[in-house]
Amino acid sequence: MAEAHQAVAFQFTITPEGIDLQLSYQALNQILxxxxxxxxxxxxxxxxxxxxxxxxxxxxxxxxxxIAILATMxxxxxxxxxxxxxxxxxxxxxxxVSLSAQGQTMLSALLFSTLxxxxxxxxxxxxxxxxxxxxxxxxxxxxxxxxxxxxxxTLLRLLSSRKPLLYSYQTSLPHLPVPVIKxxxxxxxxxxxxxxxxxxxxxxxxxxAQFENNLGNRLQRYLKLKALxxxxxxxDWWEEYIYLRSRxxxxxxxxxxxxxxxxxSPTSVQAxxxxxxxxxxxxxxxxVNREELKPSRVPGTVIPLCAAQCERMFNTTRTPGEExxxxxxxxxSEFIAVYHRGRYFRLWVYRAGRLLxxxxxxxxxxxxxxxxxxxxxxxxxLGALTAGDxxxxxxxxxxISAPGSISDLWTSSRGRPSS
Numbered sequence: 001m002a003e004a005h006q007a008v009a010f011q012f013t014i015t016p017e018g019i020d021l022q023l024s025y026q027a028l029n030q031i032l033x034x035x036x037x038x039x040x041x042x043x044x045x046x047x048x049x050x051x052x053x054x055x056x057x058x059x060x061x062x063x064x065x066x067i068a069i070l071a072t073m074x075x076x077x078x079x080x081x082x083x084x085x086x087x088x089x090x091x092x093x094x095x096x097v098s099l100s101a102q103g104q105t106m107l108s109a110l111l112f113s114t115l116x117x118x119x120x121x122x123x124x125x126x127x128x129x130x131x132x133x134x135x136x137x138x139x140x141x142x143x144x145x146x147x148x149x150x151x152x153x154t155l156l157r158l159l160s161s162r163k164p165l166l167y168s169y170q171t172s173l174p175h176l177p178v179p180v181i182k183x184x185x186x187x188x189x190x191x192x193x194x195x196x197x198x199x200x201x202x203x204x205x206x207x208x209a210q211f212e213n214n215l216g217n218r219l220q221r222y223l224k225l226k227a228l229x230x231x232x233x234x235x236d237w238w239e240e241y242i243y244l245r246s247r248x249x250x251x252x253x254x255x256x257x258x259x260x261x262x263x264x265s266p267t268s269v270q271a272x273x274x275x276x277x278x279x280x281x282x283x284x285x286x287x288v289n290r291e292e293l294k295p296s297r298v299p300g301t302v303i304p305l306c307a308a309q310c311e312r313m314f315n316t317t318r319t320p321g322e323e324x325x326x327x328x329x330x331x332x333s334e335f336i337a338v339y340h341r342g343r344y345f346r347l348w349v350y351r352a353g354r355l356l357x358x359x360x361x362x363x364x365x366x367x368x369x370x371x372x373x374x375x376x377x378x379x380x381x382l383g384a385l386t387a388g389d390x391x392x393x394x395x396x397x398x399x400i401s402a403p404g405s406i407s408d409l410w411t412s413s414r415g416r417p418s419s
Contacts (some may be wrong), residue, residue, distance in 0.1 A: 029352070037353040041289070041332065048165055048291050055168040056128055056159045057121050065120070066113040073109060084108045124159065125172050131156045132303065133174040156302050166291040169304040176232045181220045185212050235308075244325040250318065251387040271369060275362030278336065282355055285314045320394040340368050342380030 050059055072079045088108040095104065137149050185208045193201055227233040243254070260277045267273060287293050288310050296305040315330040338345040345368050349356050356364075378400075385393045 033353040037350075038332070044290055048167075052165055052168050052170070052291075054121050055164060055172075056124050056162055057117075058162060062114065062117045065117045066110060069109055069113045069116070070106075073105075080112050084112050087111050128156075128159045128169075128172045129174055131159065132169075132172060137301070137303075153302065160302060160304075164295055164304075166288065166293045166295060166307050166310060169295055170307065173231070173304070173306055175227060175230070176234065178220070178223050178227045178233065181212055181216050185209075185216070239327075240324065244318070244327065245323070247390045249387055249389060269362075271362045271365040272358070274365045275358040275360075278349065278361050279355070279358045282349055286355070288313060320390045320397055322391055322394045325390060338365070338368055339383060340371075342375035343371070343373065344379065344382075345371075 054061070069079055073084075078084065084105070085108070088104050091104060091108065095107070099107065131152060134152050136146070137152065140146060140149055189201075189205060189208055192204060196204060223233060230236075246253070258277070258281065260273050260280075265273075266276070293310070295307055297303055298305065312327070312329050315333050317328050319326045319328055334350040335346050335348045338347050347361075347364055347368070349361065351360075385396055
């Protein structure tokens with residue numbers, strides 16, 4: 001309870017003399033620093049959103065367009081071919097009263113410049129999308145590149161000359177095309193042929209033809225309709241029905257893990273290696289959040305790849321359900337979970353808005369290694385449930401979510417001192 005009292009920013013008691021107010025300046029300082037860090041992230045996301053929104057142009061190009069339009073008007077020329085005058089005529093009456101004629105002209109010129117700038121951005125993004133839809137480069141012979149492909153590479157490099165952010169190409173990537181139903185059926189039969197007998201293959205061919213002529217055509221129209229507004233018509237279905245609705249264990253089928261140096265060991269101290277690994281992962285997460293990583297490309301080319309998988313690389317968990325799992329994602333997290341000898345620890349990796357150094361994290365890891373406490377009832381075997389089928393794990397998880405159950409004890413164990 002002492003730690004809980006220290007986390008309170010202020011306390012007050014009512015006495016006969018009045019109200020006795022006690023402030024915890026350390027807690028208030030932590031709240032202030034946490035708020036500053038949160039707002040810095042919001043500003044960074046807003047800035048990155050603007051930069052991504054105008055790519056392959058730059059935000060500063062708006063000023064160039066405005067100066068060019070104003071300079072042309074100063075030379076007694078109308079680059080808008082009368083549009084600036086029409087915009088001035090349709091300004092609100094309040095602006096006609098408060099602004100002079102010259103001010104109205106300047107405001108109309110700014111509006112026209114902004115509209116022209118946005119139109120140029122849309123045109124550039126459309127051109128970039130058309131260039132990324134070119135696939136002939138995949139069929140070029142090594143050392144014999146056609147002139148068309150050379151011109152395509154030159155144009156693509158010109159449009160991608162600005163340094164892109166991690167998600168700069170997301171809106172310019174071409175949509176996944178819907179395959180022709182006849183080709184889909186033909187490939188299915190080709191893949192099923194080695195698994196079927198002659199009689200079974202003949203029956204499957206008839207069923208495939210019936211599907212193609214009846215239900216298949218109607219489903220194909222629905223699929224094309226979805227492909228008009230979805231960047232990838234299959235990704236959400238794949239995530240839901242193949243990934244989240246899979247009822248098998250995810251430990252050996254879906255989970256991934258990271259290791260420190262596999263062939264080179266800079267130190268044999270376990271806590272030090274853990275501190276270095278944790279810091280490296282958090283620095284990588286910072287680059288992902290700030291979108292400072294370069295977009296992945298097809299090896300040896302200038303073709304960018306989709307980076308949507310990076311959005312939920314961190315701060316994301318998969319909660320088990322009886323029919324389907326649920327993905328939960330948090331924008332930020334200031335601690336990590338450490339599992340050691342059947343015990344869970346909550347290890348804070350930020351202090352006063354600053355990422356802890358590898359040495360500071362190493363000291364906390366060492367305290368966990370030296371901790372002699374025993375696991376709480378049920379805590380030691382709780383992790384094994386995540387290795388089983390999803391349905392039993394979901395039922396057990398829902399049964400231990402009631403007050404006074406194992407989950408309360410496990411939550412208490414995560415609060416062990418580690419800082």
